[in-house]
Amino acid sequence: MPTRDPSLAERDPEIARLIREEAELEARTLRLIPSENYASRAVLEASGSVLTNKYSEGYVGKRYYEGQAVIDQVEALAIARLKQLFGAEHVNVQPYSGSPANLAAYLAFCQPNDPIMGLGLPFGGHLTHGWNVSITGRYFKSVPYGLSPKDHRIDLDEVRRLAHEHKPKLIWCGTSAYPRTLDFPAFRAIADEVGAKLCADIAHIAGLVVGGAHPSPIGIADVITTTTHKSLRGPRGAVIMCKQEHAKEIDRAVFPGLQGGPHNHTTAAIAVAAKEAMTPEFKAYATNTVANAKALAEGLLGRGFTLVTGGTDNHLILIDLTSRGVTGKVAAKALDRAGICANYNAVPYDTRKPFDPSGLRIGTPAVTSRGMGAAEMSKLAGWIDEVVKAPSDDALSARIAREVEEVCKSFPAPGLLTA
Numbered sequence: 001m002p003t004r005d006p007s008l009a010e011r012d013p014e015i016a017r018l019i020r021e022e023a024e025l026e027a028r029t030l031r032l033i034p035s036e037n038y039a040s041r042a043v044l045e046a047s048g049s050v051l052t053n054k055y056s057e058g059y060v061g062k063r064y065y066e067g068q069a070v071i072d073q074v075e076a077l078a079i080a081r082l083k084q085l086f087g088a089e090h091v092n093v094q095p096y097s098g099s100p101a102n103l104a105a106y107l108a109f110c111q112p113n114d115p116i117m118g119l120g121l122p123f124g125g126h127l128t129h130g131w132n133v134s135i136t137g138r139y140f141k142s143v144p145y146g147l148s149p150k151d152h153r154i155d156l157d158e159v160r161r162l163a164h165e166h167k168p169k170l171i172w173c174g175t176s177a178y179p180r181t182l183d184f185p186a187f188r189a190i191a192d193e194v195g196a197k198l199c200a201d202i203a204h205i206a207g208l209v210v211g212g213a214h215p216s217p218i219g220i221a222d223v224i225t226t227t228t229h230k231s232l233r234g235p236r237g238a239v240i241m242c243k244q245e246h247a248k249e250i251d252r253a254v255f256p257g258l259q260g261g262p263h264n265h266t267t268a269a270i271a272v273a274a275k276e277a278m279t280p281e282f283k284a285y286a287t288n289t290v291a292n293a294k295a296l297a298e299g300l301l302g303r304g305f306t307l308v309t310g311g312t313d314n315h316l317i318l319i320d321l322t323s324r325g326v327t328g329k330v331a332a333k334a335l336d337r338a339g340i341c342a343n344y345n346a347v348p349y350d351t352r353k354p355f356d357p358s359g360l361r362i363g364t365p366a367v368t369s370r371g372m373g374a375a376e377m378s379k380l381a382g383w384i385d386e387v388v389k390a391p392s393d394d395a396l397s398a399r400i401a402r403e404v405e406e407v408c409k410s411f412p413a414p415g416l417l418t419a
């Protein structure tokens with residue numbers, strides 16, 4: 001038996017150094033990837049705890065392993081907090097991440113080759129909503145819907161027409177790159193007309209939903225899935241919420257349908273994040289995330305940028321760079337050199353290939369977690385404009401990277417102890 005248990009730095013200096021370097025990188029750069037955020041120190045502590053040691057296949061009070069006196073309390077607390085936070089009837093906190101959570105909805109409601117519908121990936125949908133390279137597009141008959149060619153908003157008339165034609169078992173409403181509010185009641189009406197289950201995937205907007213900055217699908221959709229690590233600011237993980245009538249099917253789909261033992265350290269960290277999200281500070285965070293996105297959008301529009309749908313209602317902005325003569329990839333790489341981390345993305349009806357599309361996707365959940373506001377959004381719009389004007393000017397990106405680092409010093413990120 002070891003007499004002492006070395007620290008990470010002692011045991012594995014290489015990994016310890018890489019973690020420190022990532023923390024330093026995160027501290028000195030601006031994170032504009034809209035699916036990313038900073039988990040708090042409390043969330044990180046729970047996530048890095050001894051709860052990772054325990055196997056607990058099954059659910060609270062019905063486990064296949066002994067020794068659950070503590071774990072049952074952890075999972076029950078996570079469930080109770082999420083029920084309160086979202087106003088949900090039933091909550092499953094065990095999905096390993098967003099993609100497995102979505103698979104559970106398929107397993108609960110669909111047979112192989114059943115028709116299903118979701119927003120197509122190139123229009124801002126998620127892979128798991130039936131895109132062809134995903135298992136969900138291969139094992140089900142996927143009928144993607146798109147955006148209106150006129151205003152690039154979800155075309156509910158097309159959703160209705162396709163739903164009546166194909167009679168899907170399941171309809172997804174939820175997005176990864178869509179800057180506008182989702183109309184859950186409209187989707188509910190369409191699902192009811194054709195007898196489909198409605199699944200709302202609020203992975204990106206969960207933090208806005210609980211903070212009152214986006215309408216909630218609770219009580220409207222049959223099932224609501226969400227990741228916990230995006231705007232909700234928890235650990236990497238996911239939860240599924242549903243009406244009581246679907247509780248058994250959803251629970252059985254997660255375990256034993258798709259998964260073995262739950263990640264109890266993640267469950268604990270989800271409980272911590274739920275507690276944080278119940279505070280007035282988090283409500284302000286959600287409001288500010290949207291206010292910052294709108295301010296950033298205004299700043300970009302004022303500098304001549306074209307934004308998909310002309311602006312944003314949520315945390316996310318999709319810039320169409322076509323008129324600026326730069327591709328999304330060139331812009332994203334140049335911004336990265338300038339300390340501004342974003343990702344290239346297709347724009348609706350993009351004529352370029354997915355690996356080098358015309359758009360840039362940015363969002364404000366992470367910079368808002370640092371406490372940044374309108375003044376910083378204005379600076380950010382200026383930096384993005386400068387970089388896009390001269391993406392191969394390395395002196396320019398180096399200068400901006402220094403300015404970014406200087407601003408970052410005044411806005412330490414949650415959880416980054418080295419900041």
Ligand SMILES: *Cc1c(COP(=O)(O)O)cnc(C)c1O
Pocket residue numbers: 035097098099100102125126128174175176201202203204227237
């Ligand atoms: C991020 C995301 C997911 C998938 O989450 P992972 O944890 O990466 O598997 C699912 N749906 C939507 C809409 C997302 O944006």
